[in-house]
Amino acid sequence: MNLTSPHVVRELLRRHGVTLHRALGQNFLVDANILRKILDAAELSPETGVLEIGAGIGTLTRALAEHARHVLVIELDRSLRPILRETLAGVENVHVEYGDFLKVNLPALLDAYCAPLCQVVANIPYQITSPLITRLLEHKASFTRMVLMMQKEVAERLLAKPGTGEYGSMTVFVRYHAEVRLVTHVSRNSFLPPPKVDSAVVRLDPRAEPPLPVKDEKRFFAVVHAAFGARRKTLLNALSGGLGQPREVLEPALERAGIDPKRRGETLSLEEFITLSNELHGDLMEA
Numbered sequence: 001m002n003l004t005s006p007h008v009v010r011e012l013l014r015r016h017g018v019t020l021h022r023a024l025g026q027n028f029l030v031d032a033n034i035l036r037k038i039l040d041a042a043e044l045s046p047e048t049g050v051l052e053i054g055a056g057i058g059t060l061t062r063a064l065a066e067h068a069r070h071v072l073v074i075e076l077d078r079s080l081r082p083i084l085r086e087t088l089a090g091v092e093n094v095h096v097e098y099g100d101f102l103k104v105n106l107p108a109l110l111d112a113y114c115a116p117l118c119q120v121v122a123n124i125p126y127q128i129t130s131p132l133i134t135r136l137l138e139h140k141a142s143f144t145r146m147v148l149m150m151q152k153e154v155a156e157r158l159l160a161k162p163g164t165g166e167y168g169s170m171t172v173f174v175r176y177h178a179e180v181r182l183v184t185h186v187s188r189n190s191f192l193p194p195p196k197v198d199s200a201v202v203r204l205d206p207r208a209e210p211p212l213p214v215k216d217e218k219r220f221f222a223v224v225h226a227a228f229g230a231r232r233k234t235l236l237n238a239l240s241g242g243l244g245q246p247r248e249v250l251e252p253a254l255e256r257a258g259i260d261p262k263r264r265g266e267t268l269s270l271e272e273f274i275t276l277s278n279e280l281h282g283d284l285m286e287a
């Protein structure tokens, strides 16, 4: 059964009487070319375990199962179960876990079905993009790589350069934890039904260590959030407001970090944010 054929997918849904839920981001990939690009980026080996989020009708799941040791796929919508029974019939190395990716016991599932060599490959449900990426990065030590289909605008934020409108705290958060590369742009017409947005496939390679040593991770993220919390203010004013600190405490640290206090926070690179937060370490007054 060719699951990237729109005709086949429509027929499958009709035969099982399944109606799709836009609110769950149910847009199924019907583009064999994109499917191949996702698999190429994943570079699976027969030893790899894969975590997939959102099985849909099993299009990606089936392709992953052919190339990986085992696939763990977490799917929220139980009404897809009869379809998945059919499309995954005879595929022995897939475990479908029905539940909300944001709520399942991820470490236990990864232990049982993905470890020790585990990577993420998923065409993610767009309505939970931010918490999903955050959750994956919280568990980044479990994954050797993540290949994720996401909304084009989100991909642009993850790939953005300092000083651009797309560059923000999400950019810094993700790049702190992982190296980010664009795999391919994806037209909305590669899905059935087509969503209202275009997409992109992005590859995240988790970092074992941040690009520079960080003295205090909490402080680092506090500085980042303060800097982006008031994008139109100078860095000095944004930090002063966001961290609740007098300028006299912040100015020397900025100087030691070699950062002009009149710059906008959004122009700082990841490395500059790290240097600055390290220089602030110990200087801050109890707020």
Ligand code: SAH
Pocket (backbone or CB within 6 Å): 024, 025, 026, 027, 028, 029, 053, 054, 055, 056, 057, 058, 059, 060, 061, 074, 075, 076, 077, 099, 100, 101, 102, 122, 123, 124, 125, 128
């Ligand atoms: N991987 C498939 C389906 C992508 S559509 C394909 O490429 O065609 C996204 C899927 O995520 C849908 O099947 C939807 O039911 C599922 N989903 C939505 N929210 C979810 C959640 N919180 N946890 C797990 N799956 C979810």
